[in-house]
Amino acid sequence: MGNTSSMLTQYDIEEVQEHCNNTFSQQEIVSLYQRFCQLDRNSGGFISADEFLSVPEFAVNPLSQRLFRMVDGLNFKEFVAFLSAFSSRATLQHKVEFIFKVYDFDGNGKVAFSDLLDVLRDLTGQFISEQQRELVLTHVLEEAGYKKDSLLVLSDFMKILGNTDLKMEVEVPVD
Amino acid sequence: MSKVNSSNMELDLDRPNIEDYLPTDSIHEPLGKLRLRDLLDISPTLREAGGAIVDDSFTRCFKSNPPEPWNWNVYLFPLWCLGVVVRYGILFPVRVLILTLGWIIFLSCYIPVHWLLKGHDKLKKRLERALVELICSFFVASWTGVVNYHGPRPCARPKQVFVANHTSMIDFIILEQMTAFAVIMQKHPGWVGLIQSTILESVGCIWFNRSEAKDREIVSRKLREHVEGADNNPLLIFPEGTCVNNNYTVMFKKGAFELGSTVCPIAIKYNKIFVDAFWNSKKHSFTTHLLQLMTSWAVVCDVWYLEPQNMKPGETPIEFAERVRGIISARAGIKMVPWDGFLKYSRPSPKLKERKQQAFAESVLRRLEDK
DSSP states (O other): OOSSSSOOHHHHHHHHHHHTTSSSOOHHHHHHHHHHHHTTTTTTSSOHHHHHHHHHHHSSTHHHHHHHHHTOOOHHHHHHHHHGGTTTTOOHHHHHHHHHHHHHHTOSSSSSSSEEEEEEEEHHHSOOOHHHHHHHHHHHHTTTTOOTTTBBHHHHHHOOOOSSOOOOOOOOOOO | OOOGGGGGGGGGGGOGEEEEEEEEOSSSOOSEEEEEEEEHHHHHHHHHHHHHHHHHHHHHHOOOOOOOOOOOOOTTHHHHHHHHHHHIIIIIIHHHHHHHHHHHHHHHHHHHHHHHSSSSHHHHHHHHHHHHHHHHHHHHHTTEEEEEEEEOOOOOOSEEEEEESSSSSSHHHHHTTTTTOEEEEOOOOOOHHHHHHHHHHHHHHEOTTOSSSTTHHHHHHHHHHHOOOOOSSSEEHHHTOSSOOOOOOEEGGGGGGGGEEEEEEEHHHHHHHHTTOOOOOOOOOOHHHHHHHHHOOOOOEEEEOOOOOOOOOTTOOHHHHHHHHHHHHHHHTTTEEEEEGGGTSOOHHHHHHHHHHHHHHHHHHHHHHOO
Protein backbone atom coordinates (compact mmCIF):
# COMPACT_ATOMS: atom_id res chain seq x y z
CA MET A 1 0.00 0.00 0.00
CA GLY A 2 2.20 2.79 -1.25
CA ASN A 3 1.77 6.40 -0.28
CA THR A 4 1.55 7.54 -3.84
CA SER A 5 -0.93 5.06 -5.25
CA SER A 6 -4.55 5.84 -4.66
CA MET A 7 -5.71 2.35 -5.47
CA LEU A 8 -6.20 -0.29 -2.85
CA THR A 9 -5.78 -3.93 -3.71
CA GLN A 10 -8.04 -6.61 -2.30
CA TYR A 11 -5.13 -7.75 -0.19
CA ASP A 12 -4.69 -4.30 1.32
CA ILE A 13 -8.38 -4.07 2.14
CA GLU A 14 -8.37 -7.43 3.88
CA GLU A 15 -5.28 -6.51 5.86
CA VAL A 16 -6.91 -3.31 7.07
CA GLN A 17 -10.14 -5.11 7.83
CA GLU A 18 -8.30 -7.63 9.95
CA HIS A 19 -6.42 -4.90 11.77
CA CYS A 20 -9.66 -3.24 12.80
CA ASN A 21 -11.30 -6.54 13.77
CA ASN A 22 -13.86 -6.47 10.99
CA THR A 23 -15.63 -3.41 12.35
CA PHE A 24 -15.82 -1.96 8.87
CA SER A 25 -17.06 -3.56 5.71
CA GLN A 26 -14.80 -3.62 2.67
CA GLN A 27 -16.84 -0.92 0.96
CA GLU A 28 -16.52 1.28 4.02
CA ILE A 29 -12.76 0.80 4.02
CA VAL A 30 -12.59 1.90 0.38
CA SER A 31 -14.62 5.01 1.24
CA LEU A 32 -12.40 5.71 4.23
CA TYR A 33 -9.38 5.43 2.00
CA GLN A 34 -10.81 7.99 -0.41
CA ARG A 35 -11.45 10.25 2.55
CA PHE A 36 -7.94 9.70 3.91
CA CYS A 37 -6.44 10.62 0.53
CA GLN A 38 -8.71 13.63 0.29
CA LEU A 39 -7.56 14.90 3.69
CA ASP A 40 -3.92 13.99 3.17
CA ARG A 41 -3.44 16.67 0.57
CA ASN A 42 0.32 16.55 0.34
CA SER A 43 0.27 12.73 0.08
CA GLY A 44 2.58 12.35 3.05
CA GLY A 45 0.98 9.05 4.06
CA PHE A 46 -0.53 10.59 7.18
CA ILE A 47 -2.78 13.52 7.96
CA SER A 48 -1.03 16.50 9.48
CA ALA A 49 -2.43 18.95 12.04
CA ASP A 50 -3.05 21.54 9.38
CA GLU A 51 -4.96 19.12 7.21
CA PHE A 52 -7.18 17.99 10.10
CA LEU A 53 -7.85 21.49 11.27
CA SER A 54 -8.81 22.54 7.75
CA VAL A 55 -12.03 20.60 8.32
CA PRO A 56 -14.05 23.31 10.06
CA GLU A 57 -16.46 20.83 11.63
CA PHE A 58 -13.52 19.13 13.32
CA ALA A 59 -11.74 22.34 14.28
CA VAL A 60 -14.75 23.68 16.20
CA ASN A 61 -15.09 20.50 18.27
CA PRO A 62 -14.04 21.09 21.90
CA LEU A 63 -12.08 17.83 22.01
CA SER A 64 -10.32 18.35 18.69
CA GLN A 65 -6.87 18.85 20.23
CA ARG A 66 -7.06 15.67 22.33
CA LEU A 67 -8.36 13.63 19.43
CA PHE A 68 -5.84 15.09 17.10
CA ARG A 69 -2.99 13.98 19.32
CA MET A 70 -4.38 10.46 19.23
CA VAL A 71 -4.63 10.39 15.47
CA ASP A 72 -1.53 12.38 14.58
CA GLY A 73 0.91 10.61 12.30
CA LEU A 74 -1.22 7.52 11.86
CA ASN A 75 -1.00 5.72 8.54
CA PHE A 76 -4.18 4.54 6.88
CA LYS A 77 -4.36 1.17 8.62
CA GLU A 78 -4.04 2.76 12.05
CA PHE A 79 -6.44 5.53 11.02
CA VAL A 80 -9.12 2.93 10.32
CA ALA A 81 -8.36 1.17 13.61
CA PHE A 82 -8.75 4.53 15.38
CA LEU A 83 -12.12 5.10 13.74
CA SER A 84 -13.31 1.57 14.46
CA ALA A 85 -14.74 2.72 17.78
CA PHE A 86 -17.24 4.76 15.77
CA SER A 87 -18.48 1.85 13.73
CA SER A 88 -21.95 0.47 14.34
CA ARG A 89 -20.30 -2.93 14.72
CA ALA A 90 -18.07 -1.81 17.57
CA THR A 91 -18.76 -3.43 20.93
CA LEU A 92 -19.64 -1.42 24.01
CA GLN A 93 -16.33 -2.52 25.50
CA HIS A 94 -14.50 -1.06 22.51
CA LYS A 95 -16.30 2.26 22.85
CA VAL A 96 -15.60 2.51 26.56
CA GLU A 97 -11.94 1.71 25.88
CA PHE A 98 -11.85 4.54 23.35
CA ILE A 99 -13.33 6.99 25.82
CA PHE A 100 -10.83 5.80 28.41
CA LYS A 101 -7.98 6.46 26.00
CA VAL A 102 -9.22 9.98 25.40
CA TYR A 103 -9.03 10.64 29.13
CA ASP A 104 -5.80 8.71 29.75
CA PHE A 105 -3.60 11.19 28.01
CA ASP A 106 -0.24 9.80 29.06
CA GLY A 107 -1.37 6.28 28.33
CA ASN A 108 -0.38 4.81 31.67
CA GLY A 109 -3.71 3.02 32.11
CA LYS A 110 -4.84 5.26 34.95
CA VAL A 111 -7.08 8.29 34.87
CA ALA A 112 -6.43 10.78 37.65
CA PHE A 113 -8.46 13.72 38.89
CA SER A 114 -6.32 16.06 36.80
CA ASP A 115 -7.16 14.10 33.63
CA LEU A 116 -10.88 14.35 34.39
CA LEU A 117 -10.44 18.04 35.03
CA ASP A 118 -8.60 18.55 31.75
CA VAL A 119 -11.37 17.00 29.69
CA LEU A 120 -14.04 18.92 31.56
CA ARG A 121 -12.10 22.09 30.92
CA ASP A 122 -11.98 21.33 27.18
CA LEU A 123 -15.72 20.76 27.17
CA THR A 124 -16.76 23.80 29.18
CA GLY A 125 -14.06 26.37 28.38
CA GLN A 126 -14.31 29.67 30.15
CA PHE A 127 -17.96 29.21 31.03
CA ILE A 128 -17.32 27.50 34.37
CA SER A 129 -14.63 28.65 36.74
CA GLU A 130 -11.81 26.28 37.63
CA GLN A 131 -12.97 26.02 41.23
CA GLN A 132 -16.48 25.19 40.18
CA ARG A 133 -15.17 22.49 37.89
CA GLU A 134 -13.18 20.95 40.75
CA LEU A 135 -16.18 21.13 43.03
CA VAL A 136 -18.49 19.49 40.51
CA LEU A 137 -16.03 16.71 39.83
CA THR A 138 -15.29 16.04 43.47
CA HIS A 139 -19.00 15.98 44.19
CA VAL A 140 -19.94 13.45 41.50
CA LEU A 141 -16.88 11.32 42.25
CA GLU A 142 -17.72 11.05 45.91
CA GLU A 143 -21.31 10.30 45.10
CA ALA A 144 -20.17 7.41 42.93
CA GLY A 145 -18.01 6.10 45.70
CA TYR A 146 -14.60 7.38 44.63
CA LYS A 147 -12.27 9.80 46.33
CA LYS A 148 -10.69 12.85 44.81
CA ASP A 149 -7.29 11.16 44.69
CA SER A 150 -8.62 7.86 43.31
CA LEU A 151 -7.07 6.62 40.12
CA LEU A 152 -9.66 5.24 37.72
CA VAL A 153 -8.79 2.29 35.52
CA LEU A 154 -10.57 0.79 32.54
CA SER A 155 -12.70 -1.51 34.66
CA ASP A 156 -13.99 1.48 36.61
CA PHE A 157 -14.98 3.13 33.35
CA MET A 158 -16.71 -0.07 32.25
CA LYS A 159 -18.62 -0.12 35.53
CA ILE A 160 -19.67 3.53 35.29
CA LEU A 161 -20.44 3.66 31.58
CA GLY A 162 -21.23 0.01 31.03
CA ASN A 163 -24.97 0.27 31.24
CA THR A 164 -25.47 3.64 29.55
CA ASP A 165 -26.45 3.95 25.96
CA LEU A 166 -23.30 5.17 24.25
CA LYS A 167 -24.42 6.78 21.02
CA MET A 168 -21.16 6.97 19.19
CA GLU A 169 -21.88 5.62 15.74
CA VAL A 170 -20.80 7.43 12.64
CA GLU A 171 -21.98 6.40 9.24
CA VAL A 172 -19.32 6.02 6.58
CA PRO A 173 -20.77 7.31 3.31
CA VAL A 174 -20.48 4.61 0.69
CA ASP A 175 -20.87 5.75 -2.92
CA MET B 1 0.40 26.15 10.79
CA SER B 2 -1.20 28.35 8.16
CA LYS B 3 -1.44 32.00 8.92
CA VAL B 4 -4.40 32.91 11.09
CA ASN B 5 -5.00 35.88 8.93
CA SER B 6 -7.13 38.84 9.52
CA SER B 7 -10.01 37.54 7.46
CA ASN B 8 -11.06 36.01 10.77
CA MET B 9 -12.54 39.43 11.31
CA GLU B 10 -14.96 38.59 8.54
CA LEU B 11 -16.46 35.85 10.66
CA ASP B 12 -18.87 37.94 12.64
CA LEU B 13 -20.80 37.18 15.73
CA ASP B 14 -24.14 37.93 14.14
CA ARG B 15 -24.34 35.14 11.60
CA PRO B 16 -27.02 32.50 11.20
CA ASN B 17 -26.85 29.90 13.89
CA ILE B 18 -24.78 27.02 12.57
CA GLU B 19 -26.31 24.79 15.22
CA ASP B 20 -29.50 24.92 13.17
CA TYR B 21 -27.75 23.31 10.25
CA LEU B 22 -25.35 20.86 11.86
CA PRO B 23 -26.83 17.54 12.91
CA THR B 24 -26.13 17.83 16.60
CA ASP B 25 -28.12 16.53 19.50
CA SER B 26 -27.73 18.70 22.53
CA ILE B 27 -24.56 17.67 24.26
CA HIS B 28 -26.49 16.39 27.24
CA GLU B 29 -30.22 16.36 27.63
CA PRO B 30 -31.15 17.72 31.00
CA LEU B 31 -32.23 14.54 32.76
CA GLY B 32 -32.20 15.22 36.43
CA LYS B 33 -29.33 15.02 38.81
CA LEU B 34 -25.76 15.15 37.56
CA ARG B 35 -23.89 11.90 37.99
CA LEU B 36 -20.32 10.80 37.32
CA ARG B 37 -21.33 8.93 34.22
CA ASP B 38 -22.81 12.09 32.74
CA LEU B 39 -19.48 13.80 32.96
CA LEU B 40 -17.51 10.80 31.79
CA ASP B 41 -19.79 10.14 28.85
CA ILE B 42 -18.22 12.30 26.17
CA SER B 43 -19.68 10.18 23.40
CA PRO B 44 -21.83 12.89 21.74
CA THR B 45 -18.84 15.20 21.35
CA LEU B 46 -16.70 12.31 20.15
CA ARG B 47 -19.36 11.33 17.68
CA GLU B 48 -19.41 14.83 16.20
CA ALA B 49 -15.62 14.76 15.88
CA GLY B 50 -15.66 11.28 14.37
CA GLY B 51 -18.37 12.35 11.95
CA ALA B 52 -16.31 15.34 10.91
CA ILE B 53 -13.26 13.15 10.31
CA VAL B 54 -15.20 10.71 8.19
CA ASP B 55 -17.15 13.22 6.11
CA ASP B 56 -17.88 16.89 6.42
CA SER B 57 -20.09 19.28 4.52
CA PHE B 58 -17.36 21.89 3.99
CA THR B 59 -14.86 19.69 2.12
CA ARG B 60 -17.71 18.36 0.01
CA CYS B 61 -18.24 21.84 -1.41
CA PHE B 62 -14.83 21.91 -3.00
CA LYS B 63 -14.57 18.36 -4.23
CA SER B 64 -14.23 18.21 -7.98
CA ASN B 65 -15.83 14.93 -8.95
CA PRO B 66 -13.62 13.10 -11.40
CA PRO B 67 -15.66 11.64 -14.24
CA GLU B 68 -16.23 7.90 -13.98
CA PRO B 69 -14.15 6.05 -16.56
CA TRP B 70 -16.65 4.78 -19.09
CA ASN B 71 -14.38 3.88 -21.90
CA TRP B 72 -12.63 0.73 -20.81
CA ASN B 73 -13.85 -1.85 -23.24
CA VAL B 74 -13.27 -2.89 -26.82
CA TYR B 75 -15.65 -0.60 -28.67
CA LEU B 76 -15.92 2.38 -26.34
CA PHE B 77 -12.20 2.86 -26.00
CA PRO B 78 -11.50 3.49 -29.71
CA LEU B 79 -14.50 5.85 -29.74
CA TRP B 80 -13.06 7.70 -26.82
CA CYS B 81 -9.67 7.88 -28.55
CA LEU B 82 -11.37 9.27 -31.61
CA GLY B 83 -13.05 11.78 -29.37
CA VAL B 84 -9.70 12.83 -27.91
CA VAL B 85 -8.27 13.24 -31.40
CA VAL B 86 -11.22 15.38 -32.45
CA ARG B 87 -11.13 17.46 -29.31
CA TYR B 88 -7.41 18.14 -29.18
CA GLY B 89 -6.63 17.95 -32.89
CA ILE B 90 -9.61 19.68 -34.48
CA LEU B 91 -11.73 21.52 -31.96
CA PHE B 92 -8.91 22.96 -29.91
CA PRO B 93 -6.96 24.60 -32.78
CA VAL B 94 -10.23 25.96 -34.22
CA ARG B 95 -11.11 27.41 -30.87
CA VAL B 96 -7.70 28.93 -30.39
CA LEU B 97 -8.11 30.53 -33.81
CA ILE B 98 -11.52 31.90 -32.92
CA LEU B 99 -10.21 33.30 -29.68
CA THR B 100 -7.19 34.86 -31.34
CA LEU B 101 -9.42 36.38 -34.00
CA GLY B 102 -11.65 37.71 -31.27
CA TRP B 103 -8.74 39.31 -29.45
CA ILE B 104 -7.46 40.91 -32.64
CA ILE B 105 -10.84 42.43 -33.42
CA PHE B 106 -11.31 43.49 -29.84
CA LEU B 107 -7.94 45.12 -29.41
CA SER B 108 -8.03 46.85 -32.76
CA CYS B 109 -11.31 48.46 -31.78
CA TYR B 110 -10.73 48.91 -28.09
CA ILE B 111 -7.37 50.65 -28.20
CA PRO B 112 -8.47 53.39 -30.60
CA VAL B 113 -11.75 53.87 -28.73
CA HIS B 114 -9.96 54.06 -25.40
CA TRP B 115 -7.31 56.55 -26.45
CA LEU B 116 -8.97 58.58 -29.16
CA LEU B 117 -12.37 59.11 -27.60
CA LYS B 118 -10.99 60.48 -24.36
CA GLY B 119 -13.22 63.51 -24.49
CA HIS B 120 -16.49 61.84 -25.43
CA ASP B 121 -17.13 59.89 -22.28
CA LYS B 122 -20.67 58.72 -22.96
CA LEU B 123 -19.89 57.35 -26.41
CA LYS B 124 -16.63 55.87 -25.17
CA LYS B 125 -18.41 54.04 -22.37
CA ARG B 126 -21.06 52.66 -24.69
CA LEU B 127 -18.52 51.39 -27.16
CA GLU B 128 -16.28 49.91 -24.48
CA ARG B 129 -19.26 48.13 -22.97
CA ALA B 130 -20.20 46.66 -26.35
CA LEU B 131 -16.61 45.61 -26.97
CA VAL B 132 -16.31 43.86 -23.60
CA GLU B 133 -19.53 42.00 -24.34
CA LEU B 134 -18.03 41.06 -27.68
CA ILE B 135 -14.80 39.61 -26.33
CA CYS B 136 -16.76 37.65 -23.74
CA SER B 137 -18.87 36.19 -26.51
CA PHE B 138 -15.70 35.14 -28.25
CA PHE B 139 -14.52 33.45 -25.05
CA VAL B 140 -17.80 31.62 -24.68
CA ALA B 141 -17.61 30.55 -28.32
CA SER B 142 -14.12 29.23 -27.73
CA TRP B 143 -15.51 26.66 -25.33
CA THR B 144 -18.57 26.02 -27.48
CA GLY B 145 -20.60 27.47 -24.69
CA VAL B 146 -24.28 26.69 -24.80
CA VAL B 147 -25.87 29.06 -22.36
CA ASN B 148 -29.60 29.11 -21.77
CA TYR B 149 -30.68 32.42 -20.33
CA HIS B 150 -33.99 32.47 -18.54
CA GLY B 151 -35.76 35.49 -17.24
CA PRO B 152 -35.71 39.20 -18.00
CA ARG B 153 -32.37 40.65 -19.06
CA PRO B 154 -30.71 42.86 -16.49
CA CYS B 155 -30.96 46.57 -17.10
CA ALA B 156 -28.85 49.35 -15.74
CA ARG B 157 -30.72 51.15 -13.01
CA PRO B 158 -29.31 52.84 -9.96
CA LYS B 159 -29.70 51.29 -6.52
CA GLN B 160 -29.55 47.72 -7.63
CA VAL B 161 -26.95 44.98 -7.42
CA PHE B 162 -26.82 41.53 -8.95
CA VAL B 163 -25.69 38.50 -7.00
CA ALA B 164 -24.90 35.04 -8.29
CA ASN B 165 -23.48 31.75 -7.08
CA HIS B 166 -19.86 31.20 -8.01
CA THR B 167 -18.26 28.18 -9.63
CA SER B 168 -15.42 29.58 -11.66
CA MET B 169 -14.24 32.87 -13.10
CA ILE B 170 -16.03 31.88 -16.28
CA ASP B 171 -19.30 32.71 -14.47
CA PHE B 172 -18.33 36.31 -14.94
CA ILE B 173 -17.60 35.86 -18.65
CA ILE B 174 -20.86 34.04 -19.26
CA LEU B 175 -22.86 36.77 -17.57
CA GLU B 176 -20.79 39.54 -19.10
CA GLN B 177 -21.50 38.50 -22.67
CA MET B 178 -25.14 39.34 -22.11
CA THR B 179 -24.75 42.51 -20.06
CA ALA B 180 -21.67 44.54 -19.32
CA PHE B 181 -21.58 44.29 -15.55
CA ALA B 182 -19.13 45.94 -13.27
CA VAL B 183 -17.81 43.29 -10.98
CA ILE B 184 -16.01 43.02 -7.69
CA MET B 185 -13.15 40.58 -7.86
CA GLN B 186 -10.07 39.35 -6.11
CA LYS B 187 -7.01 40.79 -7.80
CA HIS B 188 -5.15 37.98 -9.56
CA PRO B 189 -1.53 37.78 -10.65
CA GLY B 190 -0.34 37.16 -14.19
CA TRP B 191 -2.17 37.86 -17.42
CA VAL B 192 -5.51 37.78 -15.67
CA GLY B 193 -4.38 40.62 -13.46
CA LEU B 194 -3.28 42.53 -16.52
CA ILE B 195 -6.70 42.21 -18.10
CA GLN B 196 -8.28 43.17 -14.79
CA SER B 197 -6.32 46.37 -14.53
CA THR B 198 -6.76 47.48 -18.09
CA ILE B 199 -9.91 46.33 -19.80
CA LEU B 200 -12.09 45.60 -16.81
CA GLU B 201 -11.27 48.99 -15.33
CA SER B 202 -13.28 50.50 -18.17
CA VAL B 203 -16.39 48.62 -17.16
CA GLY B 204 -15.92 49.84 -13.63
CA CYS B 205 -14.57 47.04 -11.45
CA ILE B 206 -13.75 47.03 -7.78
CA TRP B 207 -10.83 45.08 -6.40
CA PHE B 208 -10.43 43.46 -3.06
CA ASN B 209 -7.75 41.54 -1.29
CA ARG B 210 -8.87 38.64 0.86
CA SER B 211 -5.95 38.84 3.22
CA GLU B 212 -6.40 42.46 4.23
CA ALA B 213 -8.75 43.33 7.04
CA LYS B 214 -8.92 47.09 6.51
CA ASP B 215 -9.75 46.28 2.93
CA ARG B 216 -13.25 45.32 3.97
CA GLU B 217 -14.21 48.87 4.94
CA ILE B 218 -12.66 50.33 1.82
CA VAL B 219 -14.50 47.83 -0.35
CA SER B 220 -17.76 48.55 1.46
CA ARG B 221 -17.36 52.21 0.71
CA LYS B 222 -16.53 51.62 -2.95
CA LEU B 223 -19.57 49.36 -3.32
CA ARG B 224 -21.83 52.02 -1.92
CA GLU B 225 -20.38 54.70 -4.16
CA HIS B 226 -20.76 52.56 -7.23
CA VAL B 227 -24.34 51.62 -6.55
CA GLU B 228 -25.33 55.20 -6.02
CA GLY B 229 -23.71 56.45 -9.20
CA ALA B 230 -26.27 57.02 -11.92
CA ASP B 231 -24.39 55.89 -14.97
CA ASN B 232 -22.21 53.18 -13.59
CA ASN B 233 -22.63 49.75 -15.03
CA PRO B 234 -24.83 47.39 -13.01
CA LEU B 235 -22.78 45.80 -10.26
CA LEU B 236 -22.32 42.03 -10.12
CA ILE B 237 -21.24 40.46 -6.86
CA PHE B 238 -20.44 36.86 -6.01
CA PRO B 239 -21.27 36.86 -2.31
CA GLU B 240 -19.78 33.42 -1.65
CA GLY B 241 -16.37 35.00 -1.99
CA THR B 242 -14.81 31.86 -3.44
CA CYS B 243 -15.43 29.20 -6.09
CA VAL B 244 -17.63 26.30 -5.04
CA ASN B 245 -18.24 23.11 -6.98
CA ASN B 246 -21.78 23.92 -8.22
CA ASN B 247 -23.38 21.23 -6.02
CA TYR B 248 -23.51 23.39 -2.91
CA THR B 249 -23.59 27.02 -1.89
CA VAL B 250 -21.59 28.36 1.03
CA MET B 251 -22.69 31.27 3.16
CA PHE B 252 -23.17 34.59 1.46
CA LYS B 253 -21.19 37.54 2.75
CA LYS B 254 -23.48 40.28 3.88
CA GLY B 255 -21.60 43.12 2.09
CA ALA B 256 -23.88 43.07 -0.94
CA PHE B 257 -26.98 43.03 1.20
CA GLU B 258 -26.43 46.01 3.41
CA LEU B 259 -26.18 48.64 0.67
CA GLY B 260 -29.84 49.53 0.88
CA SER B 261 -30.42 48.57 -2.74
CA THR B 262 -32.52 46.02 -4.55
CA VAL B 263 -30.79 42.69 -4.94
CA CYS B 264 -31.39 40.78 -8.17
CA PRO B 265 -30.41 37.12 -7.75
CA ILE B 266 -28.92 35.15 -10.62
CA ALA B 267 -28.61 31.37 -10.44
CA ILE B 268 -26.06 29.53 -12.57
CA LYS B 269 -26.00 25.77 -13.00
CA TYR B 270 -23.55 23.90 -15.20
CA ASN B 271 -24.40 20.62 -16.83
CA LYS B 272 -21.72 18.25 -15.61
CA ILE B 273 -22.22 15.73 -18.39
CA PHE B 274 -20.25 17.93 -20.73
CA VAL B 275 -17.59 19.31 -18.48
CA ASP B 276 -17.06 20.02 -14.81
CA ALA B 277 -16.74 23.79 -14.80
CA PHE B 278 -15.64 24.04 -11.18
CA TRP B 279 -12.37 25.93 -10.94
CA ASN B 280 -10.40 24.45 -8.06
CA SER B 281 -8.04 27.39 -7.69
CA LYS B 282 -5.82 25.42 -5.34
CA LYS B 283 -5.29 22.71 -7.93
CA HIS B 284 -4.93 24.56 -11.23
CA SER B 285 -4.23 28.01 -12.49
CA PHE B 286 -6.84 29.82 -14.51
CA THR B 287 -4.87 29.15 -17.68
CA THR B 288 -4.98 25.40 -17.08
CA HIS B 289 -8.67 25.70 -16.33
CA LEU B 290 -9.33 27.53 -19.61
CA LEU B 291 -7.32 24.98 -21.55
CA GLN B 292 -9.31 22.22 -19.95
CA LEU B 293 -12.52 23.90 -21.05
CA MET B 294 -11.21 24.47 -24.54
CA THR B 295 -10.40 20.78 -24.95
CA SER B 296 -13.80 19.57 -23.78
CA TRP B 297 -16.83 19.14 -25.95
CA ALA B 298 -18.89 22.00 -24.65
CA VAL B 299 -19.76 24.10 -21.66
CA VAL B 300 -23.48 23.85 -21.13
CA CYS B 301 -25.17 25.87 -18.48
CA ASP B 302 -28.40 27.51 -17.43
CA VAL B 303 -28.60 31.06 -16.19
CA TRP B 304 -31.72 32.21 -14.42
CA TYR B 305 -32.33 35.90 -13.79
CA LEU B 306 -34.61 35.84 -10.78
CA GLU B 307 -37.06 38.28 -9.28
CA PRO B 308 -35.43 41.30 -7.61
CA GLN B 309 -35.58 41.18 -3.83
CA ASN B 310 -35.69 43.91 -1.27
CA MET B 311 -34.85 43.67 2.39
CA LYS B 312 -38.02 43.01 4.32
CA PRO B 313 -38.83 45.24 7.29
CA GLY B 314 -37.19 43.84 10.38
CA GLU B 315 -34.80 41.64 8.42
CA THR B 316 -31.09 41.84 9.16
CA PRO B 317 -28.62 41.89 6.22
CA ILE B 318 -27.55 38.37 7.14
CA GLU B 319 -31.10 37.04 7.09
CA PHE B 320 -31.61 38.82 3.78
CA ALA B 321 -28.44 37.22 2.40
CA GLU B 322 -29.52 33.76 3.52
CA ARG B 323 -32.98 34.27 2.05
CA VAL B 324 -31.52 35.21 -1.33
CA ARG B 325 -29.11 32.27 -1.09
CA GLY B 326 -32.12 30.03 -0.54
CA ILE B 327 -33.82 31.43 -3.65
CA ILE B 328 -30.71 30.91 -5.79
CA SER B 329 -30.01 27.41 -4.41
CA ALA B 330 -33.59 26.33 -4.95
CA ARG B 331 -33.62 27.56 -8.54
CA ALA B 332 -30.29 25.95 -9.39
CA GLY B 333 -31.17 22.77 -7.54
CA ILE B 334 -28.15 22.83 -5.25
CA LYS B 335 -27.76 22.37 -1.48
CA MET B 336 -26.88 24.96 1.10
CA VAL B 337 -24.17 24.45 3.69
CA PRO B 338 -23.59 26.66 6.73
CA TRP B 339 -19.93 27.41 6.23
CA ASP B 340 -18.11 30.58 5.28
CA GLY B 341 -16.21 30.15 2.01
CA PHE B 342 -13.20 31.94 3.44
CA LEU B 343 -12.64 28.96 5.74
CA LYS B 344 -10.75 27.63 2.73
CA TYR B 345 -8.05 30.10 3.68
CA SER B 346 -8.41 30.48 7.44
CA ARG B 347 -9.51 28.68 10.58
CA PRO B 348 -13.02 28.91 11.99
CA SER B 349 -13.66 31.53 14.61
CA PRO B 350 -13.13 30.28 18.19
CA LYS B 351 -16.62 31.59 18.92
CA LEU B 352 -18.09 28.50 17.30
CA LYS B 353 -16.26 26.22 19.72
CA GLU B 354 -17.14 28.53 22.58
CA ARG B 355 -20.82 28.28 21.79
CA LYS B 356 -20.66 24.50 22.21
CA GLN B 357 -18.70 24.84 25.42
CA GLN B 358 -21.19 27.32 26.75
CA ALA B 359 -24.13 25.03 26.00
CA PHE B 360 -22.48 22.14 27.82
CA ALA B 361 -21.38 24.26 30.77
CA GLU B 362 -24.88 25.61 31.23
CA SER B 363 -26.41 22.16 31.19
CA VAL B 364 -23.91 20.91 33.78
CA LEU B 365 -24.60 23.82 36.10
CA ARG B 366 -28.33 23.45 35.63
CA ARG B 367 -28.28 19.78 36.50
CA LEU B 368 -26.11 20.42 39.48
CA GLU B 369 -28.90 22.52 40.93
CA ASP B 370 -31.38 19.66 40.56
CA LYS B 371 -30.68 17.97 43.83
